[in-house]
Amino acid sequence: MTRAAANPSTAPPLWLKGRPYVIAGPCSAETETQVLRTARRLRRDRRVAAFRAGIWKPRTRPDCFEGVGVAGLPWLQRVRRDTGLPVAVEVARAQHVYEALKHGVDILWVGARTTVNPFSVQEVAEALRGADVPVWVKNPVSPDLSLWLGAAERLARAGVRRLGAIHRGFSTADAGPWRNAPRWELALAFRKEAPDLPLLGDPSHLGGRRQFVAEIARRALDLGFDGLMVEAHTRPAAALSDAAQQLTPAALTALLDSLPGHRRGAPCDTAPAAGLAALRGEIDRLDEELMRLLSRRNLVAGQIGRYKKAHRMAAFQGGRWRQVLDDRLEQAVRLGLDRRLVEEILQRIHDLSLQVQISAMRR
Structure with missing residues (x-):
């Protein structure tokens, strides 16, 4: 996707006001009272740039709350009148787009369950032809970069000029x-x-x-993201969908206050250079891969422990350990790594492996 095809406006785009740009609101619009109460409390923090609420909810199981549908769109009209906040909803079908635009919704987003299906994205894109409204596209549920880029390309080719992306994990x-x-x-x-x-x-x-929201928000901004979409509800524990992940408006304000350089009145643009952000992202990826490998290694160690128990073998096999250590240290030297450091790391890992084996053998 070329820059021109992706977004013909400037970078950062002029339509994206404030940094970090914050969209906040409940996972779902449940009642008019709940929507208005949440919006009014969020409006007290001027860093909130737009109000979000799910009208149509694509749920995994049919018995889950799937949104109030079109009946909730007039509630969002009232939010805009009462608070001045632009309102945003998720759209997954052409009919959603038509209804949202008919009711004057200011911002649309395409959800992860829609991004994963090119047919659905194309349907939404065709419905948006000729509409001048910002559209955000979330990453697909699967870790497929091409699907994410393809969704943005389809929207751009349909004439969506104010286009953005949202990272929500995979x-x-x-x-x-x-x-x-x-x-x-x-x-x-x-x-x-x-x-x-x-x-x-x-x-x-x-x-x-x-409890994870603040940590993840800080990481995103440290990596140079332009803003956040955060779910907020006046009574999160009573929410009809995704109750565990929603913040109160007060908790959202505390989160924004905790972001380095983003307290009220502080200068906004403090994100690190894009090159440094990319390198940090690579370090994060490698660290996550190390954690996955250590976890898999522990699983195999447990299997070894059960095998040794079944065959009446001792947990510690000295000859095997000395052979492994010598081989790994030789490999470390070839790769230019510090021999003493690698030996310390391997000894710690081996100690943990023995503990896992012994625990498995005692069961």
Whole structure:
């Protein structure tokens, strides 16, 4: 995707006011009272640039709350009248686009479950032809950079001139404590391919639990993201969808205050240089890969422990350990690594492996 195709406006785009650009609001519009109360409280923090609320909710299971539908769009009209905040909704079908535009919705986003399907993205893109509205496209649920770039390209070719991307993490088997794996390197790769598109982080969906939101938000801004989309609800515990990941408006203000250089009245543009951000992202990727490898190694160690138990073998096999250590240290020297440091690391890993084996043998 060329810069011209991605976004013909300037970078950072003139339509993106404020940095970090913050979109906040509940996962779902549940009642008019809930929507208005949340919007009014969010409006007290002038760093919130737009109000979001899910009207149509693509849920995994059919018995989950799937949104109030068109009935909630007049509530958003009232939010705009009462607070002056632009309002944003997710669209997944052409009919969603038509209804949202008919009710004067200011901002649209294409969700992860839609981005993964080129047919759905093309349908949304065709419905947007001739419309002058900002559109954000979330990464697909799967870690597929081409699908994400392709969705942005389809929207750009349909004439969407105010276009941006949202990173919300990816559904993988090794997401760790978070709901989704960050795969920061894919977000940075997207930015490299489409440098003129603003990029927001969605720490709510990435973390899946509110205690992770601040940490993820800081990481996104440290990597040079342009802003955040954060879920906020006046009574998160009672929310009809994604209750565990939503913040109160007060907690969102505390989060924004905690961001380095982003307290009220502080200078805004403090993100590190793009080159440094990319290098840090590569370090993060490598660290995450190390954690995955250590976890897999522990699983294999447990299997070895069970084998040794079944065959009445001792947990510690001295000859095997000396052979492994010599081989690894020889390899370390060839790679230019410090022999003593590598020996210390290997000894720690071996000690842990023995503990895992012994624990497996005692069961």
